[in-house]
Amino acid sequence: MAAPENYVGLDVGGTTMKAAVVTGAGVPLSKPVVMDTNPERGQEEGLETMCETIRRAVAAAGLTLADIAAIGVATPGLMDIKAGLILDPPNLKPWKNVPVRDHVAQAFGKPTAYQNDANAAAYGEFWVGAASxxxxxxxxxxxxxxxxxxxxxxxxxxxxxxxxxxxxxxxxxxxxxxxxxxxxxxxxxxxxxxxxxxxxxxxxxxxxxxxxxxxxxxxxxxxxxxxxxxxxxxxxxxxxxxxxxxxxxxxxxxxxxxxxxxxxxxxxxxxxxxxxxxxxxxxxxxxxxxxxxxxxxxxxxxxxxxxxxLGSDAGFIGAAGCARLLARGK
Amino acid sequence: MAAPENYVGLDVGGTTMKAAVVTGAGVPLSKPVVMDTNPERGQEEGLETMCETIRRAVAAAGLTLADIAAIGVATPGLMDIKAGLILDPPNLKPWKNVPVRDHVAQAFGKPTAYQNDANAAAYGEFWVGAASxxxxxxxxxxxxxxxxxxxxxxxxxxxxxxxxxxxxxxxxxxxxxxxxxxxxxxxxxxxxxxxxxxxxxxxxxxxxxxxxxxxxxxxxxxxxxxxxxxxxxxxxxxxxxxxxxxxxxxxxxxxxxxxxxxxxxxxxxxxxxxxxxxxxxxxxxxxxxxxxxxxxxxxxxxxxxxxxxLGSDAGFIGAAGCARLLARGK
Missing domain, CATH: 3.30.420.40 (ATPase, nucleotide binding domain)
Structure with a gap:
């Protein structure tokens, strides 16, 4: 059986984070789930909120984790994209050196892509938006x-x-x-x-x-x-x-x-x-x-x-697109 | 038998053009052959000079065409890299719409890469020069x-x-x-x-x-x-x-x-x-x-x-590097 062509895209901002399941054709399967980021509560809670937003997005799409091929997470910089780390972003204070990619990958047992939020938005517009x-x-x-x-x-x-x-x-x-x-x-x-x-x-x-x-x-x-x-x-x-x-x-x-x-x-x-x-x-x-x-x-x-x-959906759609690139070995 | 790992790099400038055979490790097998470009004599003669410079470079390396895997040609802009065309470069007047890549490819029956001269120099420094x-x-x-x-x-x-x-x-x-x-x-x-x-x-x-x-x-x-x-x-x-x-x-x-x-x-x-x-x-x-x-x-x-x-050799070395990329299907 072919692997499922569904990807979760999560876009983390300083105020809220949003996630939705997006198909391999770039179509969101629901409105995005939105949760407060509350960075001031610390990065442990932040990581758990990310996981919860992802879980709710899967549920909102009427799917289970088995239907998800990969996950993509986008965050604001400073970051180390290759290492999958949030470093020290001004609008996520006091977070520091947060291992976002590995945490999400382990929590869900799925290949997880990590990207800068503006890069993810650009990829969303490139994939299925204004520059498709x-x-x-x-x-x-x-x-x-x-x-x-x-x-x-x-x-x-x-x-x-x-x-x-x-x-x-x-x-x-x-x-x-x-x-x-x-x-x-x-x-x-x-x-x-x-x-x-x-x-x-x-x-x-x-x-x-x-x-x-x-x-x-x-x-x-x-x-x-x-x-x-x-x-x-x-x-x-x-x-x-x-x-x-x-x-x-x-x-x-x-x-x-x-x-x-x-x-x-x-x-x-x-x-x-x-x-x-x-x-x-x-x-x-x-x-x-x-x-x-x-x-x-x-x-x-x-x-x-x-x-x-794509408006403000570009970020999570692009993050899902990054997950798709990862699943395709690109 | 493995394909030969030798590439001719040709760097065409407004005054002179230079070529040499370069190995798959980026080592020129001779000093470059230098010929006058004489753009004022027209593009037909220019194309023939390119071919002659390539022939002499192969001879200078003590090789024959059978030893050459591919050829790379670099020219100044304006150009259409994908189409393999010199368009209308200010320092190659009166040349216009010169099908450099296809001409060289047909003259030698070899895969031929085409690139902007400054891009080729950059690739030379990237491949075996200051940024190797x-x-x-x-x-x-x-x-x-x-x-x-x-x-x-x-x-x-x-x-x-x-x-x-x-x-x-x-x-x-x-x-x-x-x-x-x-x-x-x-x-x-x-x-x-x-x-x-x-x-x-x-x-x-x-x-x-x-x-x-x-x-x-x-x-x-x-x-x-x-x-x-x-x-x-x-x-x-x-x-x-x-x-x-x-x-x-x-x-x-x-x-x-x-x-x-x-x-x-x-x-x-x-x-x-x-x-x-x-x-x-x-x-x-x-x-x-x-x-x-x-x-x-x-x-x-x-x-x-x-x-x-690499000094002024960067151009022809980089052009040879582009030929190598082409031969490797990149």
């Missing part, structure tokens, strides 16, 4: 920070030190003039393109705005605490010129990041994922135009700039 | 321009549009403030780190130099036409402060390029090749220090920054 017809792709995830993942010929570029695709810390400006990044360095893409920094730039632009009257500025004055990237994009969509400047600059900065991956790995498709993609086609085409203007002419003629299609 | 003990490496070649190549797990990152590893056009400064590059864009690494631009920056620094008396400035005044990157590096080695500033800036810019490849592919080893590496360890350690200062902390702790070891 591509040979190579790069994902930029736009959230509180900027993450990334690079897939070439069905392989994840993990990097020698598990830092492959750390695209938020790709520098787009020189250290002496670049914006300060949360990582301590200056000029990182994240210091320009994350939701946090879109808001920060909007506040700065507002302070020296000399253009026409701006509803965004009025909104900000009344709702300082609720001033988000989403609000800025909404005002831009309505034609507010100040908001449009902020969004246009954002597209420019993201395009510079895209140009850098074109000059290094020259992918077939570049995918942007995360909250900002809700802005839609007008924002995508702005990025696309800047890529064509500032990127290497030959590859930028053909590279496809697109938005992610 | 590494799983992944990135090469920066410093010459009139800046080239590059990326190798991960014995595979060349060719890119979807044959532009993988175009590291000279990785941008290290924003387009509005960056230096003008020969490619038309601004801020490219090449506009800072190529030999041509080291000289250009030295002239600029000289014009506004307010430091101590500089022998480099005296030399320049007397020898404007013979003012080269080599002269600048020699003066720096002798302690000239103006020259030291130019070299130090060069190390800084190259390090920014290295930081970008760390944030994308996170290689085990970064190799610098080309004329400037003659400067030696003091220059290497300057680059290394800037990488540690400006790169992602975790991978830069371990990444190895080193100089190329």
């Amino acid at each position: 017809d591509a040979r190579s792709m790069v994902l930029f995830t736009l959230g509180t920070g900027v993450g990334g993942g690079i897939i070439i010929d069905d392989r994840i570029i993990e990097g020698e030190h598990s830092h492959g695709g750390e695209l938020g810390h790709l520098r787009i400006a020189m250290p002496d003039t670049g914006r300060q990044c949360g990582c301590g360095a200056r000029g990182c893409l994240e210091a320009y393109g994350s939701a946090t920094n879109v808001v920060r730039r909007a506040r700065e632009d507002m302070a020296c705005w000399r253009g026409p009257a701006s509803k965004l500025r009025n909104y900000y004055t009344a709702n300082d605490e609720d001033f988000t990237a989403k609000v800025i994009f909404q005002h831009a969509a309505e034609g507010d010129e100040l908001a449009l400047k902020v969004v246009d600059d954002t597209a420019y900065y993201l395009a510079l990041g895209a140009c850098a991956v074109i000059a290094t790995v020259d992918p077939q498709v570049i995918v942007f994922g995360g909250g900002m993609v809700a802005a839609g086609e007008w924002f995508r085409s702005k990025i696309d135009n800047y890529v064509k203007r500032f990127g290497l002419p030959f590859p930028t003629k053909s590279v496809k700039i697109t938005f992610a299609s | 003990d590494a799983r992944s490496m990135v090469l920066f070649t410093l010459g009139t321009g800046v080239g590059g190549g990326i190798i991960i797990d014995d595979r060349i990152i060719e890119g979807e549009h044959s532009h993988g590893g175009e590291l000279g056009h990785l941008r290290i400064a924003m387009p509005d403030t960056g230096r003008q590059c020969g490619c038309g864009a601004r801020g490219c690494l090449e506009a800072y780190g190529s030999a041509t631009n080291v000289v250009r920056r030295a002239r600029e620094d000289m014009a506004c130099w307010r430091g101590p008396a500089s022998k480099l400035r005296n030399y320049y005044t007397a020898n404007d036409e013979d003012f080269t990157a080599k002269v600048i590096f020699q003066h720096a080695a002798e302690g000239d402060e103006l020259a030291l500033k130019v070299v130090d800036d060069t190390a800084y810019y190259l390090a920014l390029g290295a930081c970008a490849v760390i944030a994308t592919v996170d290689p085990q080893v970064i190799v610098f090749g080309g004329g400037m590496v003659a400067a030696g360890e003091w220059f290497r350690s300057k680059i290394d220090n800037y990488v540690k200062r400006f790169g992602l902390p975790f991978p830069t702790k371990s990444v190895k920054i080193t100089f190329a070891s």
Whole structure:
């Protein structure tokens, strides 16, 4: 009898973790099971929560463990992918040197793949999402920070030190003039393109705005605490010129990041994922135009700039995809 | 009987082309045969010169075609690596759409690999040169321009549009403030780190130099036409402060390029090749220090920054290495 073609994908974040069973064709068999991560309760409990989330995902799919070929787990960095270890991630404090892969493998007696969460999301989009017809792709995830993942010929570029695709810390400006990044360095893409920094730039632009009257500025004055990237994009969509400047600059900065991956790995498709993609086609085409203007002419003629299609499911679907690669001996 | 483990590597440049037979262990069996490329005589003659260079290389090794398992040819871009075509390279004018791979394969009846010249040089250093003990490496070649190549797990990152590893056009400064590059864009690494631009920056620094008396400035005044990157590096080695500033800036810019490849592919080893590496360890350690200062902390702790070891042989050795990969079905 052929081995079962079902894989559990588990995506561990700082706040929650999610898991679902995914078929060999990349189809989740249920909505994801979501549990709180509660990192502050310690890593022993964290590992047990991971196992429980996996168990519930199998049950939610109406299956038993015998139906599962392999398990994939994705976590945020710092990590040692080859060793299967969480090292010291800022949003899973106080966890340190957590043997995630071996723990899960032993708990279930299944082959277990381990991957960085942004790499897993990239693999999900590559496998069955926005880049499912591509040979190579790069994902930029736009959230509180900027993450990334690079897939070439069905392989994840993990990097020698598990830092492959750390695209938020790709520098787009020189250290002496670049914006300060949360990582301590200056000029990182994240210091320009994350939701946090879109808001920060909007506040700065507002302070020296000399253009026409701006509803965004009025909104900000009344709702300082609720001033988000989403609000800025909404005002831009309505034609507010100040908001449009902020969004246009954002597209420019993201395009510079895209140009850098074109000059290094020259992918077939570049995918942007995360909250900002809700802005839609007008924002995508702005990025696309800047890529064509500032990127290497030959590859930028053909590279496809697109938005992610799996949303927040990309992580667990991709983790399941990694399990499938493992089961196939890749 | 086992297939012969000998490969011809041919490296085609704008001025000359070189070839030699290389064993399966990466050892050239003779000095390379060198012939003039004479691109102005047209591509038909160019293809015939390639074949003649290959024939002479086989003879120089004291072998016959029966001893050759496969052939590898490297050329400068623009090219279509998968199709085996030279497209429209600026330094092979007026050649256009030259079917290099199929022509050579048919002329000799041998499996023929085709690769970008900088990628081939990178593969040479990966296979038997400065990175022969590494799983992944990135090469920066410093010459009139800046080239590059990326190798991960014995595979060349060719890119979807044959532009993988175009590291000279990785941008290290924003387009509005960056230096003008020969490619038309601004801020490219090449506009800072190529030999041509080291000289250009030295002239600029000289014009506004307010430091101590500089022998480099005296030399320049007397020898404007013979003012080269080599002269600048020699003066720096002798302690000239103006020259030291130019070299130090060069190390800084190259390090920014290295930081970008760390944030994308996170290689085990970064190799610098080309004329400037003659400067030696003091220059290497300057680059290394800037990488540690400006790169992602975790991978830069371990990444190895080193100089190329195969010199100008890297191209044909790497091309032979590509032939070996092809013969092994990789």
